[in-house]
Amino acid sequence: MxxxxxxxxxxxxxxxxxxxxxxxxxxxxxxxxxxxxxxxxxxxxxxxxxxxxxxxxxxxxxxxxxxxxxxxxxxxxxxxxxxxxxxxxxxxxxxxxxxxxxxxxxxxxxxxxxxxxxxxxxxxxxxxxxxxxxxxxxxxxxxxxxxxxxxxxxxxxxxxxxGSSQVIAQYYQLIRLGFEGYKNVMENCRENAMVLKEGLEKTGRFNIVSKDKGVPLVAFSLKDSSIHTEFEISDILRRFGWIVPAYTMPPDAQHITVLRVVIREDFSRTLAERLINDIKKVLHELDTLPSRVTAKLTGSEEMTSENNGKTVKKTTIEVQREITAAWKKILLDKKTNGVC
Structure with missing residues (x-):
């Protein structure tokens, strides 16, 4: 707006x-x-x-x-x-x-x-x-x-x-591009979004949570985030020059964390392929690192913690929410993340 x-x-x-x-x-x-x-x-x-x-x-x-x-x-x-x-x-x-x-x-x-x-x-x-x-x-x-x-x-x-500069700029774009021009731009955005989506799917590490019919963007989450999270991927991608926001879904789905890449007219196929390669590098780096938040669940749906001397069982969703909250705090403290 x-x-x-x-x-x-x-x-x-x-x-x-x-x-x-x-x-x-x-x-x-x-x-x-x-x-x-x-x-x-x-x-x-x-x-x-x-x-x-x-x-x-x-x-x-x-x-x-x-x-x-x-x-x-x-x-x-x-x-x-x-x-x-x-x-x-x-x-x-x-x-x-x-x-x-x-x-x-x-x-x-x-x-x-x-x-x-x-x-x-x-x-x-x-x-x-x-x-x-x-x-x-x-x-x-x-x-x-x-x-x-x-x-x-x-x-x-x-x-x-x-000022009227934005109105003039919009008028210029409308008469310069016309219907066919905008159609070509949007089709190109959709094709580049598909390139990014297919590249992420080929890694075997992500679930795609965006649909093909909609805004040309790719929202995706880790299939296994029990050791490393989407917030870590977002954080490390900054070293490669990418600002890819990681965020939790709304209430009742807060345990789901996603990364989002919006495809605009200046996001070329070359950039899409480069981002895929950089994400692969980030995944490889994370695979060599120990978990910074929690250990991987080993074949169990529950974890336990001590609370006033009592053992409290936690489900995987509860653990995931704790991981998400911990990483959100880390990144907010660093003031390096957010949805834009």
Missing amino acids: SPNFLVCWEKFARYFEVELKEVKLTEGYYVMDPVKAVEMVDENTICVAAILGSTLNGEFEDVKLLNDLLVEKNKQTGWDTPIHVDAASGGFIAPFLYPELEWDFRLPLVKSINVSGHKYGLVYAGIGWCIWRSKEDLPDELIFHINYLGADQPTFTLNFSK
Whole structure:
């Protein structure tokens, strides 16, 4: 989201309540369940938000299913609950890679969409926008009317006066590249993401937790993190010039840690192959080192520890959470990690 969008989010939220989403963990993916989300809708729900391109693994949420379920619920209840689509990343990807995917104003309940031009719009940071299906869908209370030099100047943001360089840059990119140009860029990003994914799979050491259909990124985790963790890989990769964030998944899946590589237009196939080779070097280095946090579990699903003289059994998930917490503390103390 652009700074403009963020600065008026508090006011925006009074009209478009982001519904707390029910989620489920399936096959390693953390996604919204549209069925359970719609079940949570009541007479006080102003809007249901869907994400087209999750920050965690790049996944597209099923806006079409959400729309169809809400249409039926609105018919039954007489409500008119709409949908807002957070397409900060996916808004510049889906139209070019997946034109058949229905997520936008083709769906009757989608009333507003926000997009970030500074991500896959190929413009430097600071440009983004929110658009509405019609003027009637944007409450007038959200608009600031400014009497400027004798004329009424309506604005949706709190920053009335600001530089226009990002808008000009976005306009230039749109007319320079056009639909075919953006399509070529996004197809190339997807192909390079597949090169990276296949290279990681060939090592036999990682599970891929991102999907092929979504934002061109690769999110992956170690198959065996009982000795060394994703945080160690992220830390050592910095010596090779790579900043690859490692982070835990949201609540109820915090024991899962992933690394994430976002593929942009300047991430070439050569860079993808170089990153694969550097990850192999990191794995080889870690294999020669003893565990810095815990010893490897040897054929048992439980570990024990002493607590006030009593033996406490721990499951592998509990151990993994302790490992994750320990490495997060180490890296946060060094101020060398984070999701960007």
